[in-house]
Amino acid sequence: MDDGGAVAEPMDTGRAHPARVYDFLLGGKDNFAADREAAAAGLKVNPNAATAPLQNRAFLRRVVRFLAAEAGIRQFLDIGTGLPTSPNVHEVAQAVDPAARIVYVDNDPIVLTHARALLTSEPEGRTAYVDANLHHVDQILAAPDLRGTLDLDRPVAVLLLAILHFFDDDHDPYAIVERLTAALPSGSYLVVSHITADYEPEQWARFTEIMRRQGITTRLRSQPEVARFFTGLDVVEPGVVPILQWRPEQEAQLSDAQAALYGGVGRKP
Numbered sequence: 001m002d003d004g005g006a007v008a009e010p011m012d013t014g015r016a017h018p019a020r021v022y023d024f025l026l027g028g029k030d031n032f033a034a035d036r037e038a039a040a041a042g043l044k045v046n047p048n049a050a051t052a053p054l055q056n057r058a059f060l061r062r063v064v065r066f067l068a069a070e071a072g073i074r075q076f077l078d079i080g081t082g083l084p085t086s087p088n089v090h091e092v093a094q095a096v097d098p099a100a101r102i103v104y105v106d107n108d109p110i111v112l113t114h115a116r117a118l119l120t121s122e123p124e125g126r127t128a129y130v131d132a133n134l135h136h137v138d139q140i141l142a143a144p145d146l147r148g149t150l151d152l153d154r155p156v157a158v159l160l161l162a163i164l165h166f167f168d169d170d171h172d173p174y175a176i177v178e179r180l181t182a183a184l185p186s187g188s189y190l191v192v193s194h195i196t197a198d199y200e201p202e203q204w205a206r207f208t209e210i211m212r213r214q215g216i217t218t219r220l221r222s223q224p225e226v227a228r229f230f231t232g233l234d235v236v237e238p239g240v241v242p243i244l245q246w247r248p249e250q251e252a253q254l255s256d257a258q259a260a261l262y263g264g265v266g267r268k269p
């Protein structure tokens, strides 16, 4: 998936793309036949692939509300934001404080075409969209739209939700995350959600193989592997846990196997 430094990827609707497969799984309309075929093939071997995205969005809502309402965070950097799916980060954060500022980042051209129109801020706050690749952290942090929106001398919450499992070990996602958090001041937060095969290894192995054949690399990680992303940070309670167990607002109707993602929040000391 490394693009060797280019920012905008050319649109190729004949090939499945993670943002559009995910959009289809969430019931969205911004996807093409190749995305729907990849999703259908994946669902055949693992029906939980449809449950996990919905639960991941619910995790996003709880986390952003916690960060804005309880941790006092007013700046958010959502990398791998996906096709706009309401409520987006700014809607949740600006419901707490309309002055909250959010920068969205993705490398899918179809996200780009929708984001600027739909990710619109409350007048007191601000949102921006940066077309960039998480492989290039320095480009993201130096982007004029980011610099014009976020003050990197003040705490920022970086959201990496359902994106790091597209980074295999050769791309050293741990170094990428460390670089991001190193650039932010004390009091900043890191949020990660990440698919795991811990509960249903065979189904997810088949799912991973189907995605690989569609050109989408996935590297699913265990709890200790996901927890490693928070090295050097103070992990807030209840820790790096199955997302259904992260500060639930109601009793879970599903099993952790059905949600199949770990999630956590860490604060930079």
Ligand SMILES: C[S@@+](CC[C@H](N)C(=O)[O-])C[C@H]1O[C@@H](n2cnc3c(N)ncnc32)[C@H](O)[C@@H]1O
Pocket: 001, 018, 019, 022, 056, 057, 060, 079, 080, 081, 082, 083, 105, 106, 107, 108, 111, 132, 133, 134, 135, 160, 161, 162, 163, 166
């Ligand atoms: C499964 S979606 C998750 C969307 C959203 N973060 C959420 O949790 O609901 C993954 C997103 O990451 C984006 N993505 C994948 N690899 C990326 C990369 N190297 N740089 C930037 N975005 C990337 C995809 O385009 C897609 O929109």
